[in-house]
Amino acid sequence: MGGERVGRGRGTPLRAVAYAAGGVVLLAGCASMPDSGDLRGVESTPRQDTQVRVFAMPPSEDASSAQIVQGFLEALTSDDPDYKTARQYLTPEAAKTWRPELSTTVLSDVPDAQPDRPDQDDTGSLTYTLTGTKVATVDAQQAYAPASGAYNKLVHLTKRTKSGEWRIDEVPQGVVMGKSDFQRNYMSVDKYYFASNTPGAGEGFLPTAVADPVYVRSHVDPTTRMVRSLIGGPTNWLKPAVRSSFPPGTALREDTGALTPDDRGRLTVPLNDEAAEVGTARCEEMAAQLLLTLRTLSPAVEEAELRTGDRQLCTLSQKGADDVAGRGALHRPGYLYFVDDEHRLVRIAAGGSDSQPDPVPGALGEGEKALRSVAVARDERTAAGVSLDGGSLYVGSLAPGGALGEPVLRSRGKTEEDRLTAPSWDAQGGLWVADRDPGEPGLYLLAEGAEEPLRVRTPDLDGRVRAVRVAADGVRIALVVEKGDRRSLLVGRIDRSPADGGTDEGQAVTVVGLRSATPELEQVTAMSWAGDSRLVVVGREQGGVEQMRYVAVDGSTPDVPPPAALTGVKAVTASEDERAPLVAYSVDGIVRLPSGAQWQKVTEGTAPVYPG
Incomplete structure (x- = not known):
């Protein structure tokens, strides 16, 4: 029999036969395959119930080289704890040196495998090339990272002298599988450490x-x-x-x-x-x-x-x-805040059914300064507001009689869109804001919301910050960054160190390790933290329509239903406390999404925010 192609052929598709009993699914693998003809690649196994475990079958005695490759790739998607079945497709020497735990490569579809010399199956030595399009990788630390580009790896087989059986003697380290198999085999879990x-x-x-x-x-x-x-x-x-x-x-x-x-x-x-x-x-x-x-x-x-x-x-x-241990998710917001049609800071009870807002106590609720965007400290005692023209940032107490004072930061941008972003508070009382002035763009931090603005270093930043949201932990920051015609959501790590390496009280703050959380979105228009490691994002793919979705900080897609569709979204806010409903500003005004329900209009207004 000539060398067989394990890939997408024009012949009859071959599907792995599965046997289910007592919660166990056996992937028949190469045992169910014909011994001739043009073969289709490793079929993605259907997503099973979470209680069903999937195991692969070992190679049959007369398996062809194509069946060995097929069976091995199928075994990589099984629930075999130590990949013992997959190792049976390898020579003893290869089985000892293969380290599947080093990495997992996720492809858009199942890997395609083709023999380099399809007519020389009788030589006792064959090389197959595994190809596909990369979607992501999971490294030895189990950390997920989006990936792109072509996947191209070689698998070499040899025919054993005594038994005449084909086995793989050279195999890439790690494992590879299609996206649907990855979703069935793996789940995202948050580990917890301390800031x-x-x-x-x-x-x-x-x-x-x-x-x-x-x-x-x-x-x-x-x-x-x-x-x-x-x-x-x-x-x-x-x-x-x-x-x-x-x-x-x-x-x-x-x-x-x-x-x-x-x-x-x-x-x-x-x-x-x-x-x-x-x-x-x-x-x-x-x-x-x-x-x-x-x-x-x-x-x-x-x-x-x-x-x-x-x-x-x-x-x-x-x-x-x-x-x-303290966590942002443990703090339940008392109020939802937004700007009313008189450009004042107003609020309604978070999670309630009220639709009539009340002005907040203090100068920001009295309309002393017309506002276009706001942020409220997580203790809900202090708030910050950006003036209607985007040029000035004010900080005021949410207490009766509180004075507003002079702006704590000004922008020299020539247009409203080239001035200050909406601000954001971290859990330690730090106030973050970006100046979008093309002549002098920058990210700033005001300790306790009142000290001299500290310019934050952003050595990895390539573009101009259009929006800022700091995680409750004070360790991570989400930025919408504009470069050319693209607006991307990047997540960075906040590094704090003594200024200029000294030991004085001065501190240098740097955002480092920026990475994309939405590599497939071309235009991100709004975002908010929505959990300890999750954000809610509004944007669209190239040539696509606007959509709202949840994304994880590592760029993966959480296994949760996306929010119900909503058109004309201009701003969105969520709380780390997942019991608080999602809230957005759309063409219908301020709307909220109670659990298990559809979007409901709350009232007129703009720029909704939960504390943070």
């Missing part, structure tokens, strides 16, 4: 939890794998801005099996001796990291117990975790 370089990260302050999203295989003991990943430390992108309470060298005890909670919801986590000397307070921080990480992944976990040897280090409940 280390924010103003409130010192002694005596409640540590701020920061989400670090990673992807883990959905049906291969995700709880244990996430615990190992958490203890192993944050991803490289986030690492400079956070700390872990787990001492260096800490790991699960060597004999640890699968971690599962008992019938009372307690998860016992046995650690090695590196954690033996931690005190109670530090141990509770470690337990809080575990509980926050497992909260959505393993809802049955109500309590964590950390142990070394036969000694208990500490226990902590889910409620206790909220007392140990």
Whole structure:
């Protein structure tokens, strides 16, 4: 038989045969394939119910070279914990050196495989080329990153002398699969660490939890794998801005099996001796990291117990975790704020049914200065407003009789669109705003909203900032950046260090590590944080129509339904507290989206914001 093509042929499509019983699906792989003819590539296995586990079949004795390649690629999409079945398609030497955990490459479709010498199958040596279009990669730290361009890798096969069986003896490191198989096999989970370089990260302050999203295989003991990943430390992108309470060298005890909670919801986590000397307070921080990480992944976990040897280090409940670590999602906003038709700052109760706004206490609610955009501090005691012409930034107290004073920042931009963006507050009381003046664009931070504006360094920025939103943790910042005809959503890391490397009280603030959260969108028109590691975005793809969607900070798409369609959106706001409804400013005025309902008009007005 001649060399076979494992790809999209003109012959009859070949689909992997599956057997389902007791929650297990067996991918028949090459055992179900014909031994001749033009073959279609590895078919993407249908997305199964979350309780169904998928396993591949090992190679048959008389499998052709094409069937070996097909079976191997199919086995990569199974739920085999250690890829034992996939290794059966390799020679013993290749099986020992292949490291699937190094990376996962996600393609737009299933990988196409073609033999380089289709007529020389009888030589005992063949090379297949795997091709496709890259969508994303997941690295050894399980961190997701969007990718593009062509995928092109070689797989070499040899026919074993004694058995006459084909096996793969050269294989790319890592695994590769189509997007639909990736969505079935993997899930995004937030690991949690503590902010280390924010103003409130010192002694005596409640540590701020920061989400670090990673992807883990959905049906291969995700709880244990996430615990190992958490203890192993944050991803490289986030690492400079956070700390872990787990001492260096800490790991699960060597004999640890699968971690599962008992019938009372307690998860016992046995650690090695590196954690033996931690005190109670530090141990509770470690337990809080575990509980926050497992909260959505393993809802049955109500309590964590950390142990070394036969000694208990500490226990902590889910409620206790909220007392140990602060998170933006724990702060429920009291009000929704916006600008009314008299250009005053007004508010209504957040999450309620009220539609009649009241002016806020203080000068910003009295109409002393006409406003076009606003931001309210997370404690809801202070607010900032940009003047109607976009040229001046004011800060005022939300208390009766509060005076407004002079602007804290002015822009020299010639037009309204070339002046100040809407401001944004971080959880430490810092006020962020960008000046869009083409002659002198810049990103600024005002500590406590009142100090001299500090120009933020942006060495990685290529373009002009059109919008700013700071995460509640004070570690990450989202920017809409304009370059040419494109407006992109970028997420960066906030780095704080002594000014000029000195030890004085002066501080240099830099936004670094900018990366795209919406690589497929050509025009981003509005955005807001909508969770610990998620944003809601309004934009459109090239040649497409405007849409609203959720995106993760790593550029992946969260496994949640998108918001209901809404036309003419000019601004959107969400709270890290996911119980608060999504709110937008559209052609219909201020509208909100209650859970499980359609958009509802609230009232007339512009520039809606939750605190932050």
